[in-house]
Amino acid sequence: MMWLSRNLNWLFAVVAAVLILAMPDIAGNEYALRFYTLMLIYTILALGLNVLVGYTGLVSLGQAGLYAIGAYTAAILATRLGFGFVPCLILGMVFAGSFGILLAYPTVRVRGVYLAVVTIAFGIIVENIAIEWDSLTGSWVGISNVPKPTLLGLPLNHKMYFYIVGGCALAAFAVNVNIMNSRFGRAMLATSQSEIAAASLGINVTALRTLAFVLSAVTAGAAGVLYVFLNKYISPDIFSFSDSIRFLLMVILGGAGTTLGPVVGAGALSYLPELLQQFGEWQRFVYGALLAIVMFVLPRGIVGSAADILHRFFPAARRETDGDKRPLGEIVSIGPAGGEVCLEAKDLSLHFGGLAALNNVNAQLSSGEIHGLIGPNGAGKSTLLNAVSGIYRVNSGRVFFLGVDTTDMRSHQLARRGLARTFQNTELFQEMTVLDNVWAGFHSDYRTGLFGAILRLPSYRKEEEKHRRAALDLLNFVGLTDYAYEKAKSLPFGFQRKLEIARALAVRPKLLLLDEPAAGLTQSEIDDLRDLIIQLSDHGITIVVVEHHMELVMAISSQMTVLDYGEVIAKGTAAEVQEDPKVIEAYFGSPEMLAPPPEERLDDAEREP
Numbered sequence: 001m002m003w004l005s006r007n008l009n010w011l012f013a014v015v016a017a018v019l020i021l022a023m024p025d026i027a028g029n030e031y032a033l034r035f036y037t038l039m040l041i042y043t044i045l046a047l048g049l050n051v052l053v054g055y056t057g058l059v060s061l062g063q064a065g066l067y068a069i070g071a072y073t074a075a076i077l078a079t080r081l082g083f084g085f086v087p088c089l090i091l092g093m094v095f096a097g098s099f100g101i102l103l104a105y106p107t108v109r110v111r112g113v114y115l116a117v118v119t120i121a122f123g124i125i126v127e128n129i130a131i132e133w134d135s136l137t138g139s140w141v142g143i144s145n146v147p148k149p150t151l152l153g154l155p156l157n158h159k160m161y162f163y164i165v166g167g168c169a170l171a172a173f174a175v176n177v178n179i180m181n182s183r184f185g186r187a188m189l190a191t192s193q194s195e196i197a198a199a200s201l202g203i204n205v206t207a208l209r210t211l212a213f214v215l216s217a218v219t220a221g222a223a224g225v226l227y228v229f230l231n232k233y234i235s236p237d238i239f240s241f242s243d244s245i246r247f248l249l250m251v252i253l254g255g256a257g258t259t260l261g262p263v264v265g266a267g268a269l270s271y272l273p274e275l276l277q278q279f280g281e282w283q284r285f286v287y288g289a290l291l292a293i294v295m296f297v298l299p300r301g302i303v304g305s306a307a308d309i310l311h312r313f314f315p316a317a318r319r320e321t322d323g324d325k326r327p328l329g330e331i332v333s334i335g336p337a338g339g340e341v342c343l344e345a346k347d348l349s350l351h352f353g354g355l356a357a358l359n360n361v362n363a364q365l366s367s368g369e370i371h372g373l374i375g376p377n378g379a380g381k382s383t384l385l386n387a388v389s390g391i392y393r394v395n396s397g398r399v400f401f402l403g404v405d406t407t408d409m410r411s412h413q414l415a416r417r418g419l420a421r422t423f424q425n426t427e428l429f430q431e432m433t434v435l436d437n438v439w440a441g442f443h444s445d446y447r448t449g450l451f452g453a454i455l456r457l458p459s460y461r462k463e464e465e466k467h468r469r470a471a472l473d474l475l476n477f478v479g480l481t482d483y484a485y486e487k488a489k490s491l492p493f494g495f496q497r498k499l500e501i502a503r504a505l506a507v508r509p510k511l512l513l514l515d516e517p518a519a520g521l522t523q524s525e526i527d528d529l530r531d532l533i534i535q536l537s538d539h540g541i542t543i544v545v546v547e548h549h550m551e552l553v554m555a556i557s558s559q560m561t562v563l564d565y566g567e568v569i570a571k572g573t574a575a576e577v578q579e580d581p582k583v584i585e586a587y588f589g590s591p592e593m594l595a596p597p598p599e600e601r602l603d604d605a606e607r608e609p
Helices: 002-027 030-055 063-080 085-108 112-132 158-180 183-193 195-200 205-231 241-254 261-297 301-313 328-332 381-388 411-416 434-445 450-455 458-478 493-505 523-538 550-556 574-578 581-588
Strands: 341-352 355-366 370-374 396-401 419-421 511-515 542-546 559-564 567-572
Touching: 002 030, 002 158, 030 063, 030 158, 030 183, 030 205, 030 241, 030 261, 063 085, 063 112, 063 205, 063 241, 085 112, 085 205, 112 241, 158 183, 158 205, 158 450, 183 195, 183 205, 183 434, 183 450, 195 205, 195 411, 241 261, 241 301, 261 301, 328 458, 328 493, 341 381, 341 542, 355 381, 355 542, 355 559, 355 567, 370 381, 370 523, 370 550, 381 396, 381 511, 381 542, 411 419, 411 434, 419 493, 434 458, 434 493, 450 458, 458 493, 493 511, 493 523, 523 542, 523 550, 542 550, 550 574, 559 574, 559 581, 567 574, 567 581
Parallel strands: 370 542, 370 559, 419 511, 511 542
Antiparallel strands: 341 355, 341 396, 559 567
């Protein structure tokens, strides 16, 4: 079963290639062959949209607009400038891809339904330009007399053109599979589940979303070009808003985020209208009812729900720990921070409206030490971590990490410099496996780029195996090897804390920020955590621990800083901080509350026997 799940995509590709070769004979007539050609074109479009919707978690309802851009580019170039099929295909993809970059820009500011509205507006704008720019697009009349496609000077008949479109569909599927099973696919899935956590691993969320939009736009443009040379005619009513909805439904119905889902969805939604023609005027009602029933019964789409059912009957096999634990330094080459000061905050102030979350905070961390950061609830501890790790922008003050002013750096930039962190509320990628959670932490460690991943170059394969092995070693280091192929959400809470630390170690941190790592753990788990933190410190990692479990933080910290109402009220060793009157007052209200009542203050000689 494990072998089948690993090789299912390529088995499908082989079967699909055989069917494509045999389809002209199976179809039997030109109408049927045209129908199957159109189905393949929709498959290409759905595969591209899946990168955006299924992997990155961004909903686009403007795909018909990108489809139209590719189609009109090819129609205009072919009819007015005499361009051939291949140049039209390339330029249609490039032109649509450039609009994909423009569409990606709003994701910097808007998410969810607001982004969907932006993409709807884009589709409407493209449709209206096609209608109003009469001299270029032909308005409602459209563009006709598109010449037959040629390849190397030879005209392509319906059979040969079907093979060309089939080859493009197989190529799109292979690209989809290779991207999903690469660092880019892992980073996209991670971003869709937790932007903050993804950025803390060195993943540039904005760049990744731009890439997803471009890939989706390029495939939509290619589909538009292929449609033009199939139909020989286009007009604005072919690229309406309802088509964008249909393309999105193909991805969702088949199973967003799965490699086979878009193929199944495109096939189902292409074939259903043909099948339902017998219902006449009731066709739309039956069509909608069937979709509603399928989505109610299979909420993760056909392929996604089928995979969940199979996983329930054939759960991922646990792998026993293979061999002794490798030393951390051998796994990720962590070295000491260098220099006497690892992190320094100078006069940091951060306000949320009228509330001063941080007020002129000054703190300094020596390299190689475990530094405890404590204070009552609402004191500003997590806010300080967010400020120095690039999540929050401070109103005033400066942050220096390893001697460099990093005040204006983003989280992903700091992570690439060696600043890693965990979160108060665990920010795991819940739908990804335990192994993939850690593997995603090596994203910025790769040297080969997108084309290396798509083409599966030897250098990329070598890097993939190297980092997969390192991720397994990190899981072994924290004792989670047996859970490598289970989803992160299925882990017990204590193991989730360990997983978050293992993932942070993949960044090769010089500074590790732990935000309440003992919260919700049992005493035995806390003891294991204490040993792990000390072990990490022994490898030269500078560690900041925000914690309410006083016994733990006092036992491991060489220096401590105490915050109250966003201000530093004490610094020093654990013993010095414990005796500081300001700390006692912050925790207990007043020093007098620590003293026993007068009637209980008796000398031993005065006590009753």
